[in-house]
Amino acid sequence: xxxxVIKHVAVPLxxxxxxxxxxxxxxxxxxxxxxxxxxxxGGTAHIPVMKDAAQRIMSKNPGIQISIxxxxxxxxIKQVGEGLVNIGNTGRKPTDSEVSRYSLKMYQWAVDGVxxxxxxxxxxxxxxxxxxxxxxxxxxxxxxxLGGVDRKINLYTRDEASGTREVxxxxxxxKGRIAxxxxxxxxxxxxxxxxxxxxxxxxxxSVGHIDRTVAAVTLDGVTPTIKTVQxxxxxxxxxxxxxxxxxxxxxxxxxxxxxxxxxxxxxxKKHGFIPVR
Amino acid sequence: xxxxxxxxxxxxxxxxxxASASITLLILLFMAYMGLPAxxxxxxxxxxxxxxxxxxxxxxVLPMIVTTIRLSLLSLAFAIPLxxxxxxxxxxxxxxxxxxxxxxxxxxxxxxxxxxxxxxxIFLLVPLLREMLESGSGMCIxxxxxxxxxxxSPTMTLFFCDSFDRIPRSYLNAADALGASxxxxxxxxxxxSARAGMLNGVVLGLGxxxxxxxxxxxLAGNSIDMPQSMLDSARTLTAHIALxxxxxxxxxxxxxxxxxxxxxYVFTTMTTLFVRYYGRSEAGRA
Numbered sequence: 064x065x066x067x068v069i070k071h072v073a074v075p076l077x078x079x080x081x082x083x084x085x086x087x088x089x090x091x092x093x094x095x096x097x098x099x100x101x102x103x104x105g106g107t108a109h110i111p112v113m114k115d116a117a118q119r120i121m122s123k124n125p126g127i128q129i130s131i132x133x134x135x136x137x138x139x140i141k142q143v144g145e146g147l148v149n150i151g152n153t154g155r156k157p158t159d160s161e162v163s164r165y166s167l168k169m170y171q172w173a174v175d176g177v178x179x180x181x182x183x184x185x186x187x188x189x190x191x192x193x194x195x196x197x198x199x200x201x202x203x204x205x206x207x208x209l210g211g212v213d214r215k216i217n218l219y220t221r222d223e224a225s226g227t228r229e230v231x232x233x234x235x236x237x238k239g240r241i242a243x244x245x246x247x248x249x250x251x252x253x254x255x256x257x258x259x260x261x262x263x264x265x266x267x268x269s270v271g272h273i274d275r276t277v278a279a280v281t282l283d284g285v286t287p288t289i290k291t292v293q294x295x296x297x298x299x300x301x302x303x304x305x306x307x308x309x310x311x312x313x314x315x316x317x318x319x320x321x322x323x324x325x326x327x328x329x330x331x332k333k334h335g336f337i338p339v340r
Numbered sequence: 341x342x343x344x345x346x347x348x349x350x351x352x353x354x355x356x357x358x359a360s361a362s363i364t365l366l367i368l369l370f371m372a373y374m375g376l377p378a379x380x381x382x383x384x385x386x387x388x389x390x391x392x393x394x395x396x397x398x399x400x401v402l403p404m405i406v407t408t409i410r411l412s413l414l415s416l417a418f419a420i421p422l423x424x425x426x427x428x429x430x431x432x433x434x435x436x437x438x439x440x441x442x443x444x445x446x447x448x449x450x451x452x453x454x455x456x457x458x459x460x461x462i463f464l465l466v467p468l469l470r471e472m473l474e475s476g477s478g479m480c481i482x483x484x485x486x487x488x489x490x491x492x493s494p495t496m497t498l499f500f501c502d503s504f505d506r507i508p509r510s511y512l513n514a515a516d517a518l519g520a521s522x523x524x525x526x527x528x529x530x531x532x533s534a535r536a537g538m539l540n541g542v543v544l545g546l547g548x549x550x551x552x553x554x555x556x557x558x559l560a561g562n563s564i565d566m567p568q569s570m571l572d573s574a575r576t577l578t579a580h581i582a583l584x585x586x587x588x589x590x591x592x593x594x595x596x597x598x599x600x601x602x603x604x605y606v607f608t609t610m611t612t613l614f615v616r617y618y619g620r621s622e623a624g625r626a
Contacts, residue, residue: 217477222583223394223593243391246479246573247562249583260467261477 090324091123098126099314105139105152108175108229109303111334113152116321119330127314140165143308149315153304154229169306172322173336176270176292176300177231179280180255182262187211189281195235198265201242206263218245219257219266227251227335231267234299235282251335269335270300289337303336368605375598382592387599392564392580399596403566405603407574410567411481411488411556412549418489419496419545426493427500432522432530443501449494458558461487466559475571479561482570487555492545499544503537504530543615547608553578577604 103113110133117129136153143151144165154175157167179195181187187209190198197203198216207213220241221228232238248254251272258264259276270292273279279287282299291297305319321327328338378387382399390400426446430439461483470478507530515525531538553576561573562583575583577600584597 214474215476219477243393243565244563244573246477247564247575247583249557249562256462257477257479260462261470263470264477 090321090326091119093317093320094120094124094127094314096126097124097314097317100128100130101150101314101318102130102132102148103150103152103305104132104142104148105150105306106136106154106303107133108154108225108227109152109305112173112303112322112330112336115330115334116318116327119326120318120321129318140167140306143167143306146308149307149311150318151306153306154301156302156304157306166309167306168308168310169304170319170322171302171304171339172319172327173303173331173338174292174300175227175230175303175336176287176289176297177227177235177267178270178273178287178297178299179231179235179265179267179282180258180273180277181265181280182258182260183275183278184262185211185278187280188278189284191283192235192237195280195282196237196239199236199242199245200240201244212263214263217261217264218242219254219261219264220245220247221254221267222247222249227267227269230299230301234301235267270297271332271335271337292337302339368602371598371601371605375595375602378592378595378599382596387596388603391566394593397592399592399599401577401580401596401600401603403564404575404577404580404600407481407556407560407567408550408576408578408604408607410570411485411560411574411576412546414481414485414570415488415492415549416542416546418486419493419549420542422489423493423496423500423541423545426497427504428526430497430501431504432526443498446494446497450498452491454491454552454554455558457487457491458554461555461559473571476573477561479559479573480571481560481567481574484556484560484576485570487559488549488552491552491555492548495548496541496545499541500534500538503534503541506537507533539615539618543612546611550604550608550611551578553582557582 101117103117110131113129113131117131121127121129132148136155139148139151139153140157140161141151142148144161144167153169156171157169161167162169179190185206187206190209194203194209198209199218199220201218203209204216205213206216218241232241246257248257248266251268254266254268255272255274255277258266258268265280268277270279270287270289273287281287282297285291285297287297287299292300305322307315307319311319322331323339331338378399386398387400388405389402390398391403392398392400426442430442430446434442465483465487466478468478469480469483470476511529511533512525515529520528556576557579560576560579562575562579563573564575565572567574581597581600584593
């Protein structure tokens with residue numbers, strides 16, 4: 064029995080651990096022996112991915128300091144253009160005039176789509192954008208008004224630091240009001256479990272998070288899926304960009320390259336974005 | 341030799357006392373310092389009394405303060421009778437083996453992490469409340485208060501039991517000699533003489549209720565509205581800190597959460613001081 068356990072459980076486990084370690088360590092290896100500082104600012108949607116990547120890099124390489132600030136896409140472009148930071152993040156493609164003025168190099172590493180979701184038991188699975196805005200503003204507040212059951216609509220939203228909220232608010236609600244009585248959840252995962260629990264809920268999650276526990280709402284005839292986000296037919300989506308002034312070199316280049324490695328893509332996926340191939 | 345050891349031990353105790361006292365003070369200073377930008381930009385009145393609407397440049401935390409107070413008091417209102425009942429049962433009514441078993445179980449309950457209570461609440465209590473009340477999602481102050489009460493009552497029960505046990509035997513014997521029934525004994529002897537210890541239990545329970553983050557974050561709904569009733573979704577100070585913590589470091593949002601920290605700090609300190617003072621004057625009168 065003991066032998067069996069060692070042979071069939073312990074050995075594969077150890078083998079798995081050993082084989083998994085270098086695969087992830089290899090991406091970090093590019094930073095070995097490096098010293099210096101990377102300053103990052105701009106888009107707030109990027110912050111979780113940036114923080115995660117920075118933490119992994121810094122914990123392995125104590126000589127590297129990575130500071131991450133927000134400020135929004137406008138600030139990101141301005142600061143990287145003026146040389147205040149090494150990387151300026153934007154949640155939109157920099158305009159042609161910005162690119163030429165600051166000689167920006169842009170790197171899109173993810174696509175972020177955000178879909179309204181309801182409980183799978185909800186009969187209402189199609190909405191127009193106008194209806195969506197009315198619902199989130201609290202003006203349509205009963206499912207009966209949309210052909211569903213006679214129950215109050217329970218709104219779920221995200222905290223203000225959420226990138227998902229930012230995209231949804233900007234492109235889904237056309238920067239309309241979100242009723243202050245809306246419940247606030249802390250992550251895409253929490254949103255999913257809240258909506259899957261509550262038959263009268265409506266919320267929104269990153270498209271990568273949709274599974275059978277929640278039903279995506281077809282918006283103006285387009286069902287949000289990873290495919291419709293990628294081909295651009297679903298409108299509530301955008302690219303996530305990291306921009307540098309001129310061609311990046313040294314640490315900055317390595318940091319951006321890291322986002323395209325398997326570990327980088329794992330981080331990107333973990334935070335609910337679609338990594339760019 | 342012995343005097344050297346004694347002196348060393350004394351020094352060590354003194355150092356620990358200084359360290360723990362100064363850490364408490366340093367935390368206060370740190371929060372005040374970190375919250376300074378928000379105070380300067382908005383002013384204390386605006387920070388404390390306006391609603392929370394970062395898009396409109398308002399970083400007030402009044403709804404969260406109100407929610408924290410309401411939630412913790414409501415959970416005490418549930419937990420006090422619950423713990424009183426449990427402790428009566430254990431110390432006075434139940435036969436010894438049953439009482440011992442119950443006590444072990446309650447001791448075990450104090451060690452359960454709050455996230456477990458949060459989970460139980462979200463999967464059992466929230467759907468129940470949603471269907472029973474038919475108003476909102478079921479995530480509300482009431483749900484969080486009920487779960488908080490379950491969380492804090494084991495600690496309170498143990499405190500109550502301990503203070504009942506400390507009542508001098510002669511008091512109880514005297515009551516028995518006068519022919520008091522168990523209930524009369526409870527109300528005229530046990531409760532009045534156990535007051536100070538019970539107060540400690542209540543303060544500890546209140547402290548845990550105010551300071552708990554996960555249960556309110558998971559069950560209270562976290563809406564930024566000022567709560568109008570116990571059935572409204574609302575956000576506590578602790579949940580607010582957890583939610584805003586993701587904001588970037590230099591934003592006014594981030595700096596405003598230090599205000600929340602300060603308010604929590606002052607709130608718990610004042611409650612403790614008040615109850616200590618009240619307890620002492622009570623004890624002095626008795």
